[in-house]
Amino acid sequence: MQVYEAPLRDMRFVLRELHADDGYGDLPALEEFSDDVVDAVLEEAARLTRDVLLPLNRSGDEEGCTLENGVVRTPKGFKEAYEQFREGGWCALASDPKWGGQGLPERINKLIEEMICATNVSFSLYPGLTHGATTALEGHGSEDLKNAYLPKLVEGSWSGTMCLTEAHCGTDLGMLRTRAVPQDDGSFRITGAKIFISAGDHDLTENIIHLVLARTPDAPKGVKGISLFLVPKYLPNADGGVGPSNGVFCTAIEHKMGIKASATCQISFEDSQGWLIGKPNKGMEAMFTMMNTERVSVGVQGLGLAEASYQAAVYYAKDRVQGRSLSGAKHPEQAADPIIVHPDVRRMLMTARAYTEGCRALGGWVSRALDAEKFSTDPEVQKRAGDFVALMTPVVKALFTDLGFEATNLGVQVYGGHGFIRESGVEQHVRDSRIAMIYEGTNGIQALDLVGRKLPAHMGRYLRSFFHPVSQFIEENGANAELATMIEGLGQAFGALQLATGMIAERGLKDPEEAGAASVDYLRLLGLVAIAYCFARASKIAQARLAEGAEDAGFYKAKLITAQFFFDRLLPQATTCFLAIKAGKQSMMALDEAAF
Amino acid sequence: MQVYEAPLRDMRFVLRELHADDGYGDLPALEEFSDDVVDAVLEEAARLTRDVLLPLNRSGDEEGCTLENGVVRTPKGFKEAYEQFREGGWCALASDPKWGGQGLPERINKLIEEMICATNVSFSLYPGLTHGATTALEGHGSEDLKNAYLPKLVEGSWSGTMCLTEAHCGTDLGMLRTRAVPQDDGSFRITGAKIFISAGDHDLTENIIHLVLARTPDAPKGVKGISLFLVPKYLPNADGGVGPSNGVFCTAIEHKMGIKASATCQISFEDSQGWLIGKPNKGMEAMFTMMNTERVSVGVQGLGLAEASYQAAVYYAKDRVQGRSLSGAKHPEQAADPIIVHPDVRRMLMTARAYTEGCRALGGWVSRALDAEKFSTDPEVQKRAGDFVALMTPVVKALFTDLGFEATNLGVQVYGGHGFIRESGVEQHVRDSRIAMIYEGTNGIQALDLVGRKLPAHMGRYLRSFFHPVSQFIEENGANAELATMIEGLGQAFGALQLATGMIAERGLKDPEEAGAASVDYLRLLGLVAIAYCFARASKIAQARLAEGAEDAGFYKAKLITAQFFFDRLLPQATTCFLAIKAGKQSMMALDEAAF
Missing domain, CATH: 1.10.540.10 (Acyl-CoA dehydrogenase/oxidase, N-terminal domain)
Known part of the structure; x- marks a missing residue:
């Protein structure tokens, strides 16, 4: 339910x-x-x-x-x-x-x-x-465009889209074909067909403002020849309201595995009037400004669905009676015990719980960095926060959506056969969460962004914004007896992460495929360390609050148990990731294309 | 596609x-x-x-x-x-x-x-x-029943079902309520409502023969009071053809996440005539005779869907062009390279490939044991084969369906956004494979069967049917230089499995929840070792064939690469499983029910 x-x-x-x-x-x-x-x-x-x-x-x-x-x-x-x-x-x-x-x-x-x-x-x-x-x-529009569109977009009476993908290109936007022909009045005429446009057309708002990647006639080939345009569904009239139609058509909506209430549209632009956002041929930059916060938001989709699935699973695990506790009947007055007594049901609930609390904690850290990058009055802080955001954006996007999908599947498993029935509502979480691993850049692309762009940037400077607080925390708490096992686990995983970082840097210099071959496991390893760090910090705080006699001791006690579960049962994945990275690309790349 | x-x-x-x-x-x-x-x-x-x-x-x-x-x-x-x-x-x-x-x-x-x-x-x-x-x-029917029903069932003009689950009980069949009242003619009158009945009603055959678990009026409580009955949809007439309706009704069909073309029915028996199969109150035994081979077959569903997904992913990875190889353009004449050049796409394809080949190899071993148990003329071989089947049945069911689900998800990921669209056909593999982790006993139940029943049975005798050939192989090939890294990897994982077995035996004796807490990770660990053993054997054979100058060298070379990939990238999961088992039940069971 x-x-x-x-x-x-x-x-x-x-x-x-x-x-x-x-x-x-x-x-x-x-x-x-x-x-x-x-x-x-x-x-x-x-x-x-x-x-x-x-x-x-x-x-x-x-x-x-x-x-x-x-x-x-x-x-x-x-x-x-x-x-x-x-x-x-x-x-x-x-x-x-x-x-x-x-x-x-x-x-x-x-x-x-x-x-x-x-x-x-x-x-x-x-x-x-x-x-x-x-x-x-x-970030990139002219004052005229901002004045004309932002008030309506911000109040939500008009809505927006991002039109990137075409049938033959998604990840590789350099191949896109939508054309933008300049007009004498400074506007452009846009013609082309886009697919996978979320909220591309719908009945919720008066107007829909498409941000469209397209190519001008004289643009260089590849991603360096892509510009960003604003193309409204209806042209605004003189008083800023909705005017005539602008040759923008929804030609189909996709039938999808999930997020079925979201209209995913094929949009055709037929000589539609559009206006350049930012500079010509700099469309990718303008798009990526936006994409970074959007990637964090897609990560949050994974977290939200994991939490929804966890709550649904807890509800069922307390309600459904089936079998008896292995340590003796817990509810002898009933025909059976609620299934939450069974270790394996606990394992699934605790896993989902640790993932949601862990991701929420890490997400909270990244959000603070987003705020500091924007609002800090100290340029050094702004830079450091920006470094951390740059590093963690692909991690949050990929890790949260991977873990979210795992958590929603555990939710279904707790429900057993009933979870496979649509009426239960929990298989929807699985279907709805699946897309988050794909859109806004697949999780494989996130991992490549991490190892290919973020690690080497500025001689590893981004990484220091993360490594520094972690190593400092380990040093400062090495002698804390209460935290000893967590600090030990964190230290080991962090050590593996440092080693893996060195391996990738060294091998990747000689052979970029080595970095690619390590990327997904490296992102996971880094993410696990980040969550472990958050749980260790949380545990230290919880211990202090409990020692002070905090009022809601239950919350802090539960936090300590969940953190310990993460260290016991989930952080060990770090070892697998490390060993996989260490193995290198050889067996991954050896098979002839024809032999597949 | x-x-x-x-x-x-x-x-x-x-x-x-x-x-x-x-x-x-x-x-x-x-x-x-x-x-x-x-x-x-x-x-x-x-x-x-x-x-x-x-x-x-x-x-x-x-x-x-x-x-x-x-x-x-x-x-x-x-x-x-x-x-x-x-x-x-x-x-x-x-x-x-x-x-x-x-x-x-x-x-x-x-x-x-x-x-x-x-x-x-x-x-x-x-x-x-x-x-x-x-x-x-x-296995359990009277000669009369067999003569009346088996010819039609075997030729497929009539079909069969297994009616176990009721709305309030699936795993815990002891609570079932369907009643069977004895009649003077030796038959019974069956009344009750069953759910989740696969092939419960449909238009493919003339008649449908339900095998129904029910309780006679004087039956003891719980699973010891369950009997198995044969209840046809239509009663056979004198000449063995289809006669009158027997009060069996399909009251609803389920709307499910997947396997939508399979009719999953709610079946109501209203004073339907039925006949006892086997002895009264021994229905569970009769059911489990059948269930063991069925569990292996459900494992094969996971394998089949993994293979289908793998083939679909390979098709797309060769067809879809996007981006350039990190080691330089492979198809400079095209606008981009096919995505199979990218390491992470390779990782996904090789993972699915290693899982399917690994499961097929292990499944082949178990199938031979099924044959030997049935057909061997040597009682010692029959016993040993039977031990192996008993041990491996839950492993094949749970491992193959878990890996099958992982593989189908990798298939979708290779397709990117297109994989989320129903038209691509690959998200169906995910939805269709999800149920196999649940039905015929959830994978958690399989793991409990393994650690709770199969490990301790006859003082660990079942386990020896597996440990013995593995340790023998490691011993015999320890000096084989060509196999050295595989033997080392297998030896380490096997060592971890032996240690884990000892831990579970020791802790589980004192506290059955410890065995329960270890069960899922233990099953995975055992399964990984079994697949590693199969790949090591396969590699030894492949090396020998290549040395002989075998005709289809390509097949054996590919086998060696896939095996190496399994050892490099997938067997390391064994470490994670071992560490999770070692952690024990403490943090898994510590949280108060109310704190969830």
């Missing part, structure tokens, strides 16, 4: 306790967001997602989107829910107040994104894509 | 080379199955599955089964395909010639099952369930 209560206690822990000494200092710009204000926002978000978005999740999956006579319709209830969402100001949360936004820092915004994704990840894509388009436009 | 050519070369390798000295000796009963005969059967099966079953796989998934006015219909084309399948004698392959079967040994039968599951796992369940019912009836 799909149930959800936002994990507010853990969110507050991550927000206020876990990373309090993150080394980024206080950010004056965030002073207005007092604890009271933030608590009120989080609680309201918890209510909204539970009461408005969650009830539409299953029905949205069953009904899906439809395309009839060129009109795309979202499932029943989505339009009303979006209206409520928009009117409540939720579209504008993370945007700049200059354009009507509320300027919420990422540390809070990402928690709310988690709630939205946990309850209705299909829904999340409509405001999510708008936010991506808004960010790119804000 | 769903493509499939049965991997006949590898199948013949497993069948004739890999296990030739399996220690079970020649089985005179199998002499009639000459290489020529077997090759002809395998080739015909390859054609049938590719040309008849595969084309119905996607359409069957899209259309699903329907229930209207009490009548269940399979998707378009299924009836015709089943008729062709039945007329070709494929239903009767594995059955006893006494009842019209062809008595094919399991070593061949399981290969054909792999082909059927690879091309249409939904279809496989209709003859598959019939085969299960046939086996139980053959």
